[in-house]
Amino acid sequence: MTETAEQVEEQAVEEEIDLTAANMVIDKYLDMNGNLMPVLQGIQEEYGYIPEATVHLTAERLNVYASQIYGVLTFYAQFHMKPRGKYIVRVCMGTACHVKGAGRIGDAIKDHIGVGHAETTEDLLFTAExxxxxxACxxxxxIMVNDATYGSISVQKTVEVMDKYIEMG
Ligand code: FES
Structure with a gap:
């Protein structure tokens, strides 16, 4: 069963999420078949993640179960349920990188900006993955920071790269 508009509104207030953008995304795809994925993708584009209140709003407006939406969100790695940093720092832990000390690079990032795998800094500047x-073996x-790749990276260089992004803010 989907929730009432009042319940949806209540949850939005709790999370302090402005649902205008989500409603606009839903409006755009409302009459389309198979609209759940594009709606969720559009919401993530707007908010950077899928706020819980938008799940309930989507359930109500598309007339699907919220549990169905959670199923989609957990199945597809592209969706994120929590806010993410402005800079996504990807540390390659593949075999070649592992052999060449990726673990130390991950540790250096954790020491320097305080986050390990799948964690986000409180100021929402960085998410590490x-x-x-x-x-690029x-x-x-x-490592990658958003679309920029940094190869043959040392602990020292990692710290410098992190500092560069801290400075850019
Ligand atoms: S193992 Fe790191 S790029 Fe291939």
Whole structure:
């Protein structure tokens, strides 16, 4: 059973989420078949993640069970249920990078910005993710910050790269 509009509103207040953008995304796909995925993708684009209140709003407006939406969200790795940092720091933990000290790079990041795998700094500047091979083994160990790749990286260089992004804010 889906929830009433009042309940949806209540939850939005609790999370202090402005649902205007989510409603606009839903409006756009409302009459389309198979609209759940594009709606969720659109919501994530707007908010950077899928706030819980938008799950309930989507359930109500698309007339699907919230549990069905949670099923989709947990199945597809592309969806995030928590806010993420402005900078996503991917640390490759694939074999080549592992052999060349990726563990130390992960530790250096944790020491310097305080987050390990799947954690986000409180100021929402960084999210760290340990990932499988990102296809640049020739320059192992490798990290990525958003779309920028940093290869043959040392602990020292990692700290410098993190500082650069801290400075940029
Ligand atoms: S193992 Fe790290 S890029 Fe391939």
């Amino acid at each position: 340990y990932v499988a091979c990102i296809g 020739g320059m192992a160990p490798v």
